[in-house]
Amino acid sequence: MTLPVPADAPDPDDVGLRERKKRARRALLVDTAQRLVADHGLDAVTVELIGAEAGVSTRTFFNYFESKDDAVLGVEDSGIDPAVAQAFSAGGPSGLLLTDLQVLVAALLQRFAANRERTVRALRLMEAEPRLLQRHLVWMDRHKSELHALFDGRRPVAPFSADNELLTMLVLTLVRTAITAWERSGYHGDVDAHLSEAVAQLIHVVASDIAPSGVGPSDATSAERFHA
Amino acid sequence: MTLPVPADAPDPDDVGLRERKKRARRALLVDTAQRLVADHGLDAVTVELIGAEAGVSTRTFFNYFESKDDAVLGVEDSGIDPAVAQAFSAGGPSGLLLTDLQVLVAALLQRFAANRERTVRALRLMEAEPRLLQRHLVWMDRHKSELHALFDGRRPVAPFSADNELLTMLVLTLVRTAITAWERSGYHGDVDAHLSEAVAQLIHVVASDIAPSGVGPSDATSAERFHA
DNA sequence: ATGGAAAAATTCATCGAATGCAAGATTGAT
DNA sequence: ATCAATCTTGCATTCGATGAATTTTTCCAT
Structure with a gap:
């Protein structure tokens, strides 16, 4: 019996198209959010606007971030080394x-x-x-x-x-x-x-x-x- | 010329009816909020519910507290002695x-x-x-x-x-x-x-x-x- | 390549917190 | 009793956030 690779290998450097797109989109959302907030202030910028500007539905926005503020801060849940x-x-x-x-x-x-x-x-x-x-x-x-x-x-x-x-x-x-x-x-x-x-x-x-x-x-x- | 009392004497122990009612209502709201949250959890308790239970309109609730959480914690904005x-x-x-x-x-x-x-x-x-x-x-x-x-x-x-x-x-x-x-x-x-x-x-x-x-x-x- | 499984995006509906506004009620001073 | 100040309320609205069902995209085995 050959050693089977664990079903869900959590390869951190997975460079599949999926992963790449996800990261790009996340980065785009953060940049967009930061730019808009810098220009108009935190309360004047709605999630809808960020989404529209980044070409992403509002609902998808919340698949990437738990809150608007998280997006603005670009929180990356990197634990401790x-x-x-x-x-x-x-x-x-x-x-x-x-x-x-x-x-x-x-x-x-x-x-x-x-x-x-x-x-x-x-x-x-x-x-x-x-x-x-x-x-x-x-x-x-x-x-x-x-x-x-x-x-x-x-x-x-x-x-x-x-x-x-x-x-x-x-x-x-x-x-x-x-x-x-x-x-x-x-x-x-x-x-x-x-x-x-x-x-x-x-x-x-x-x-x-x-x-x-x-x-x-x-x-x-x-x-x-x-x-x- | 008699010394006029400053127009808005900020008497901290103003015991007018108005002040008494206000404090009583505030206390009631805090107690109600705490009881409800203790029983049903923070997210299951709506501001509307707290208000109803305390006999106060939702809008009035927000005249007393900036947020639901503030009411639950009963934040008193007491500065430093x-x-x-x-x-x-x-x-x-x-x-x-x-x-x-x-x-x-x-x-x-x-x-x-x-x-x-x-x-x-x-x-x-x-x-x-x-x-x-x-x-x-x-x-x-x-x-x-x-x-x-x-x-x-x-x-x-x-x-x-x-x-x-x-x-x-x-x-x-x-x-x-x-x-x-x-x-x-x-x-x-x-x-x-x-x-x-x-x-x-x-x-x-x-x-x-x-x-x-x-x-x-x-x-x-x-x-x-x-x-x- | 192609079909089907897995993952992700989108649509749609909904809830609840929070705010502004204007009208009505209560209290306080004269 | 009256009038002003203050407080309450109802109403409308905005916006953040979540859930469910559906469609689109990516991935992988054949």
Whole structure:
């Protein structure tokens, strides 16, 4: 008996005509939506209009996106890079929780900004249309269980006391801070640069409370709070 | 010339019939909405139904709330306690940023859980209806400018380097972590107890990265990272 | 290539949230 | 009692979103 290929091989790089058309259409819809919204504002642009402009029925639009806002943001449901996820769950790569969280977030941002132009356009629209910002948080919510699984995987290997919820929010904090900083820089360079800055700021906020007056490393307050 | 009372005295405790009715109706709508949603689920309950059950027209419902979800959560647009806000802006009360943030969040939670029963019901519904969770984040968004103003006020008095965005997200992190922990405890005791725990966890996450091997307060790594 | 299975697009109907407007009712001050 | 301000309501409408049934397109085996 020859090894049968699993009935539904989920080949990610399926380059059948079907898949190609689907991707092209999706991209077209995102571009169309972004252009229209940039010109006329989020509320003035109806799904019907986007569809018409892209030569697609309204109903089909909703086969591609869960909502109008999703289309405008061009949400791609890319999970976390499996390699990075694996490393994190195994207690790596550095063994230091915050440091490894940073790596995780870097991987997230990597995928998030996969298509730089589209991402920048989406972020610009987010500045103008605060309602879209909220979708950004929803996006995090979708990955919540994925993140929780990672935290639960790592806990036995490299124990830590923080709740999943706190770590998830911390991830979100880093993502948003990095992105905001990137925005402010006029989208110069890479997002990652701003991520390090975000982590540094976080450390600084906490550290300045632990060791206040710049007293230095031997301040007892640190130990007190740390081991309290 | 006698001192004329300002035309529109914004008496917060206006006990005219009008104001009393308004509050009663609002409360009734929230209670009705929560009861119905608890029984039949968020999507099965229409605004029309809530209105009918409360003896109020659909149109009036939307005079009280911006959305169905707002009614279910019973959102009260209570800002931050002015006294606490003032203290924070002035660089207090402790002068330590994180500590003072905790005070700020405590004040927020205080108002958030002003009506304990209603709040608990809202949180229970949030557990069952993830969509409501997102409103929770929108709520934060509404207060964002308020928070940013506080940060900007404090900055010159007691300088710090963190971005407004990061601090805002940190506030949100503490709020959510505290509330989640409160939920897990079966809503025992006060929310504030869990807030301290949330802060402790945050410190621990960062501190364990700064001073890894549990070496203690005199570890040089702390200073290195801190002053880098 | 060709016929048939699978997938995707379209049409059509429908629901419900949300808003604007104008007319009617209630409350508050004089 | 009166008049203005405020609140409620009914009505019409727009638009986002979903479900079901039908037609079109792509794919694959022969």
